[in-house]
Each structure stands twice: as C-alpha cells, then as structure tokens.
Amino acid sequence: MADKTLPLVTVFTPSYNRAHLLPRCYESMKAQTCKDFIWMIIDDGSSDGTEELVKAWLKEDNGFEIQYIYKPNGGMHTAHNTAYENIKTELNVCIDSDDILAEDAIKKIKCFWEKYGSDKYAGILGLDADFDGNIIGKGFPEGLKESTLSGYYAAGGKGDKKLVYRTEVITQYPPYPVFEGEKFVSLGYKYALCDNDYKLLVLDEILCNVEYQADGSTNNMFRQYRRNPKGWAFMRKFHMGRANSKKRLIELNIHYISSSIFARNRYFIKESPKKVWTLLLLPFGLAFNLLVRFKTRNK
DSSP states (O other), rough: OOTTTOOSSEEEESSSSSSTTTHHHHHHHHHOOOOOEEEEEESSEEEESHHHHHHHHHSSSOOEEEEEEEEEOOOOHHHHHHHHHHOOOOEEEEEESSSSEEEHHHHHHHHHHHHOOOOTTTEEEEEOOOOOBBSSSSSOOOOOOOEHHHHHTTTOOOOOEEEEEEEHHHHTTTTOOOTTOOOOOTTHHHHHHHHHHOOOEEEEEEEOOOOOOTTTTGGGHHHHHHOOOOHHHHHHHHTTTTSSSSHHHHHHHHHHHHHHTTOOTTTTTHHHHHHHHHHHHHHHHHHHHHHHHHHHOOO
C-alpha cells in the first residue's frame, strides 16, 4: 500500500566520481514543473568532492527532497541494491549521473500512473532519447499499451528504455549478487525476474535524455567481460534457462565458457544448466576468450 504522505516517485542516481556531471542532472531535477518526487543520490565511493557538492544542494530550497547515501565502491548493481533498500515511495526510476530527467518527466509519469496504474502492473516502460531528442533505438509500435521489457525486445524493439517500477514489486526479488573483487552484474537480472510475473504499462513519452560516456560500462564491454567474469558467468547461466532460440543458447554458452575461464572455475561444465551444449561449444568459448584477451591487452 502506497504511503500517501510521501511523494509519488523516487528518482535515484548512482554516481561514482561524476561530480563534473551531477550538476547537469541536478538542473534537470530543478526544472521539473511537478515536484512530486525525491532525488536520491547513491554515492558509490566517490573521491572527487561529490559529497561536498551534494551537501551544498541540500541547503537550497529546490521544491523537492534530496537524499544522499554514501557507500563503499562496489559497482552500479550494488548502488541499485542500496537504492532499493532505502526507497519508500510508490514508484522509482533510475536516472544515471551522466543523464538528465526529460522535460516534465515527473508530470508525465504522475498523470499517466494516476490514470492507468494499478497493482496489475510492475510500473511503466518509457523512452530514452539523446540530448537532441532523438529516440534511442526504436520507439514503441503504434497502439502498444502494455508489454514486458523482454517482450518488447523479442518483438524487434531496440535501444535502452526507461523503466519506472513500483517499489513493492522490484524489491520483492533477490538483490543483485555480489562477487568478491568484482564490480559488475547486469541490471537485467531483476528486470527479467519481474518480467516473469508482471507487465509494464507503455508510456510513449521521452522520460530521460542520455549521453553515453567514454568511461561508461556501455563503451567498455570487453573490459567488463575480463574484469568481472563471475558476474557474467552468473548472468549467462541465468539466461540459459530462458533462451528462446538455438542461436541465443549458443551465444550464451560461448560467453559462459569464456567467463568461466577468466574466473578459473574448473567446474563450469558441471555447473552449467546446459552441460551438453557447453561441452560441444568449448572450442568456440576458448576462441572468444582469446578474442577478449586481445581486445583488452592494453587496458
């Protein structure tokens, strides 16, 4: 049951050494015509003055509440875990530190949810765009009213989309696993679990403007594969049981083998949910592992 004394939405922003970008994100919060939200900043162990920056904002009259939570550096997924542990509002949405909340996004979410929202849905699926207003990937098919995230992509959808979840739904699933020495697990883990049980309402509006950074995870996938093999192996095993095509199953096994080699896991065939496929694809997994090593040789 939603607490009507709280704002409707928590906008949470994981941030690691992004003090140079956070002010732009902050300005987009201040520009919202509807202030029915909390801005929660999860500082993932920054050492660039982020805390001092946010403390100055806490003294300003912004029309909305700012919450600041510091945690040791653990990666994006651990920042999401911390956010979900602390969010109390009915809805929540992640706006990364290098992105901005689109014009009137909170008003659009509030009006749409008040009109169509119910316990039947996990939340809202909206659009991301670049800073020029161009939709990332593909938009929504005309007339699409509801969908799962995976269902949208399975039907030919492309590009990042903005997820606005009901807090009581997204927090009912296990937190992202944490592997010692690693700092990456795909956020898609919880989203996929949610897709098993709920659909999302489709809001054909831009809710976030994004800018991919050179040091962001999107632009450093090969390095992520090498530095976080246990996290990647976990996700490959998770998706193997959900693979809807032979092509997808082959791809997952090749990546799983490569990650397991990096993780020095001698028991990866025994632990595979698709042991025969894993055994058959060993040469290809080894070849991919060598490719990742080559791509990351100077990083």
